[in-house]
Amino acid sequence: MTETFTLKGRTGDWEIVLGLEVHAQVASNSKLFSGAAVGFGAGPNEQVSLVDAAMPGMLPVLNKFCVEQAVRTGLGLKAQINLKSRFDRKNYFYPDLPQGYQISQFEFPIVGEGEVTVDRIDGTSFTVRIERLHLEQDAGKSIHDLDPKATYVDLNRSGTALMEIVSKPDMRSPEDAAAYVKKLRAILVTLGTCDGDMEKGNLRADVNVSVCRPGDYEKFRETGSFKHLGTRCEIKNVNSYRFIQQAINYEARRQIEILEDGGKVDQETRLFDPGKGETRSMRSKEEAHDYRYFPDPDLLPLEIDAAWVKEIEAGLPELPDAKKARLMADYGLSAYDASVLISDADVAAFFEEAAKGRDAKLVANWTLNDLMGRLGKDGLEITASPISAADIGALVALIEDGTISGKIARTVFDHMWAGEGAPAAIVEKHGLVQITDTGAIEAAVDKLIAANPDKAEAVKEKPQAIGWFVGQVMKETGGKANPAAVNDILKAKLGL
Amino acid sequence: MTALTSLTLKAALDGLKAKQFSSMELTKAHIAAVEAARPLNAYILETPEAALASAEASDARLAKGEAGALEGAPLGIKDLFCTKDVRATACSKILGDFQPPYESTVTSNLWRDGALMLGKLNMDEFAMGSSNETSAFGPVVNPWRIAGSNKSLTPGGSSGGSASAVAADLCLGATATDTGGSIRQPAAFTGTVGIKPTYGRCSRWGVVAFASSLDQAGPIAKTVEDAAILLKSMSGHDPKDSTSLDIEVPDFASFVGKSVKGLRIGVPKEYRVDGMPAEIEKLWQDGINWLKEAGCEIVEVSLPHTKYALPAYYIVAPAEASSNLARYDGMRYGLRAEGGNLTEIYENTRAEGFGAEVKRRILIGTYVLSAGYYDAYYLKAQKVRRRIADDFEQAWQKCDALLTPTAPSAAFGLGENSNDPIAMYLNDVFTVTTNLAGLPSMSVPAGLDAQGLPLGLQIIGRPLDEGTVFSIGGAIEKAAGFAGKKAERWW
Numbered sequence: 001m002t003e004t005f006t007l008k009g010r011t012g013d014w015e016i017v018l019g020l021e022v023h024a025q026v027a028s029n030s031k032l033f034s035g036a037a038v039g040f041g042a043g044p045n046e047q048v049s050l051v052d053a054a055m056p057g058m059l060p061v062l063n064k065f066c067v068e069q070a071v072r073t074g075l076g077l078k079a080q081i082n083l084k085s086r087f088d089r090k091n092y093f094y095p096d097l098p099q100g101y102q103i104s105q106f107e108f109p110i111v112g113e114g115e116v117t118v119d120r121i122d123g124t125s126f127t128v129r130i131e132r133l134h135l136e137q138d139a140g141k142s143i144h145d146l147d148p149k150a151t152y153v154d155l156n157r158s159g160t161a162l163m164e165i166v167s168k169p170d171m172r173s174p175e176d177a178a179a180y181v182k183k184l185r186a187i188l189v190t191l192g193t194c195d196g197d198m199e200k201g202n203l204r205a206d207v208n209v210s211v212c213r214p215g216d217y218e219k220f221r222e223t224g225s226f227k228h229l230g231t232r233c234e235i236k237n238v239n240s241y242r243f244i245q246q247a248i249n250y251e252a253r254r255q256i257e258i259l260e261d262g263g264k265v266d267q268e269t270r271l272f273d274p275g276k277g278e279t280r281s282m283r284s285k286e287e288a289h290d291y292r293y294f295p296d297p298d299l300l301p302l303e304i305d306a307a308w309v310k311e312i313e314a315g316l317p318e319l320p321d322a323k324k325a326r327l328m329a330d331y332g333l334s335a336y337d338a339s340v341l342i343s344d345a346d347v348a349a350f351f352e353e354a355a356k357g358r359d360a361k362l363v364a365n366w367t368l369n370d371l372m373g374r375l376g377k378d379g380l381e382i383t384a385s386p387i388s389a390a391d392i393g394a395l396v397a398l399i400e401d402g403t404i405s406g407k408i409a410r411t412v413f414d415h416m417w418a419g420e421g422a423p424a425a426i427v428e429k430h431g432l433v434q435i436t437d438t439g440a441i442e443a444a445v446d447k448l449i450a451a452n453p454d455k456a457e458a459v460k461e462k463p464q465a466i467g468w469f470v471g472q473v474m475k476e477t478g479g480k481a482n483p484a485a486v487n488d489i490l491k492a493k494l495g496l
Numbered sequence: 497m498t499a500l501t502s503l504t505l506k507a508a509l510d511g512l513k514a515k516q517f518s519s520m521e522l523t524k525a526h527i528a529a530v531e532a533a534r535p536l537n538a539y540i541l542e543t544p545e546a547a548l549a550s551a552e553a554s555d556a557r558l559a560k561g562e563a564g565a566l567e568g569a570p571l572g573i574k575d576l577f578c579t580k581d582v583r584a585t586a587c588s589k590i591l592g593d594f595q596p597p598y599e600s601t602v603t604s605n606l607w608r609d610g611a612l613m614l615g616k617l618n619m620d621e622f623a624m625g626s627s628n629e630t631s632a633f634g635p636v637v638n639p640w641r642i643a644g645s646n647k648s649l650t651p652g653g654s655s656g657g658s659a660s661a662v663a664a665d666l667c668l669g670a671t672a673t674d675t676g677g678s679i680r681q682p683a684a685f686t687g688t689v690g691i692k693p694t695y696g697r698c699s700r701w702g703v704v705a706f707a708s709s710l711d712q713a714g715p716i717a718k719t720v721e722d723a724a725i726l727l728k729s730m731s732g733h734d735p736k737d738s739t740s741l742d743i744e745v746p747d748f749a750s751f752v753g754k755s756v757k758g759l760r761i762g763v764p765k766e767y768r769v770d771g772m773p774a775e776i777e778k779l780w781q782d783g784i785n786w787l788k789e790a791g792c793e794i795v796e797v798s799l800p801h802t803k804y805a806l807p808a809y810y811i812v813a814p815a816e817a818s819s820n821l822a823r824y825d826g827m828r829y830g831l832r833a834e835g836g837n838l839t840e841i842y843e844n845t846r847a848e849g850f851g852a853e854v855k856r857r858i859l860i861g862t863y864v865l866s867a868g869y870y871d872a873y874y875l876k877a878q879k880v881r882r883r884i885a886d887d888f889e890q891a892w893q894k895c896d897a898l899l900t901p902t903a904p905s906a907a908f909g910l911g912e913n914s915n916d917p918i919a920m921y922l923n924d925v926f927t928v929t930t931n932l933a934g935l936p937s938m939s940v941p942a943g944l945d946a947q948g949l950p951l952g953l954q955i956i957g958r959p960l961d962e963g964t965v966f967s968i969g970g971a972i973e974k975a976a977g978f979a980g981k982k983a984e985r986w987w
Contacts (some may be wrong), residue, residue, distance in 0.1 A: 055825040057702040100822020292865035297708035
């Protein structure tokens, strides 16, 4: 049981309560209600159909593939799939919203309650309950900084399909919130329903933050009544794990200060400024829009077939939780290693390829520590790794059969990273083969003892001083001597 | 020349096929008639060059024996239909000189079958109105006048331009749209035939939206048969409209002239409203008698929720309109007024661009959808709508079609009701029910009142049973002997 995250205030301890609305762009070649292409990198307004631009008389036609993606995601969240759902209009004016309304699902979402198991770094896990998932259109993009007087609008994103995944207020620390998004991302990417690219805004979160006193949250969970919780503020569109944590920390502190000064937290929508690390007010509850939701009369209620849902379910890939369990069972990995591996499907696939017939624990270490560390430093994804999975496997094989030591392996790894090719060839080329020939080692030891009789005498009194001898032998052999063999021979010759 | 424009669509198509005259001759005659009839203000845009070019192409196809079902027939198109590279305004200032880069499905279907366009027809702004007086281009004048009077009468609305143009022989037929009676009431006021088909028969793609769940396109024509020919071409499944019905389109014309013997005709008692003119009461009775003579069985039916239809309609239609018209924001096309900031640009654009009636409906619609009012108005109206549909379902147990008056009065003077929105809305009292229930319904001219003005009867059919509606319409047309009656030409 992990201890509840608390913030110390002047008047005592505070806890935080977090609920997230994650917007995930549906991986689809075309938009939710038009045939226009979806993609990154097109010129402004190049991916806009007559429907997306809301020309007079244009009508939306639902993209069945986006529905399939939502169902697939719902299944991945172990959620209720609603065979009957409905599209509603959310009405408001803004230049990047050409229709004057967003088509969304308000009352009857396509996916109902589900849950996500989230893994913490310490190997423990917790559950976030999913309230719903619904499909909706994204808006276009307003660009305010091209011209001091004008705003430019790019409608390429207008009409793109989003899944809004709403959690219950089940996260209690900034780290938990980030871990939840990380896990959600892993599920979506595994399912192929969202590319998970947070930098491009394809996955972003609205974070609801409130603070309460120890014990209040438990009362809320017991009764389901929000009166036990503090007033929440919603921080819009946060698009990195780091920003999510920064925003929560700042916002919780801000709320605590208000409360400790005897004030009241106003329910409002806020924006996170990554530059300043602050949140600032966007609009208050009073300024909140009346969206005048009503069923979109251009679209029929969405009815899907139970058989079709079954078909989608049958085609689901192995989900992160199942993969984690399998990695632990099949490869004997720790819960921590397994959960790090599943947080990125590509990393897990890399590992599994490299681990074929090898010591899995060793492969996991080389993949997660050495390779991932180096990739991270260079800002590379594992799919762009200069070292292939097969070569990591081959490297581990050389360690396993005693050709090289773990220490030498690091040198070999450096050469591999530099693009010198397969590990065996590198070992050969640089003469890095471990010396297991006891004759050569014995000769080196004899020479060493002969040259240092005083030290050889002293070590008999102080056996731990053998380390100096080991070091010297390794030095003599250019690090290639098998450490175990060196030890054994030294002990015999020194009479230890 | 007169002879060619006074032809029915059917007669003209036959004449073209028989090479009695060319589409060029037919089109030229109509272009001249349109020019001569400008005082009626039926056309807000004439496209004679394009019409003649189309006529030439049609004549070539006719010569090669490749004629489509409407080959060479000059038609008028309500300005609510988007027409590629031809100005489409919905008769609102807010669309400015908007030229759509696309063609509506309904008009595409007509051109596919060989028809050609004479121009765009006047209408109430965004189809909101019952007298054509809300048009940004000024009202259409009804070719019919009270005997011995010069008073300008309304052709009804919103498809007033379509109705006047057909009544005055300014085209062989016209497209129209009907959200609460906008095809049928103008047809009744001008002695023409208008049918609103089952919701979903005609694609709404490319038709400027008023109230999506109620809007349906249909023809206004000189005869029941002409209406059947036009509707056949206009109809058909369109994957671009999610509410379009994927169902076979019958040969509607084959139902015209078919015996109505044995059909059970329902007469809904709730349509006998207070203050209905005796002449309309009498006309209704005439219709009943004609159908009885033709072998129909007359049954009294009850549609108990009828009185709630008009209030429900005036909640649902404005609610949808308030959202549908949000796209006219001055950002991408049409009018844009100046303003110091975004809100001002919105406010000024929409204040300048929309007329009073459109603004009234946007306000009503915004109100009924607002938090705290939604349940009391919009949701309640949707429940009423369900009840009204159920009423009809009940009636179909007892009858095959319903007969009612189309409108509670004959054409009234321009300006007479324009300051009283409620009086204006009452024009739709007999027609809105079928929009709410999505049923096919036709107005067929049945006689003249004492002042010499045309009156219409409405036939309501089962869902998708336009065929029976056409058969009954044909029977009434024949019995009423109205065909050939025309407004005396004064323009």
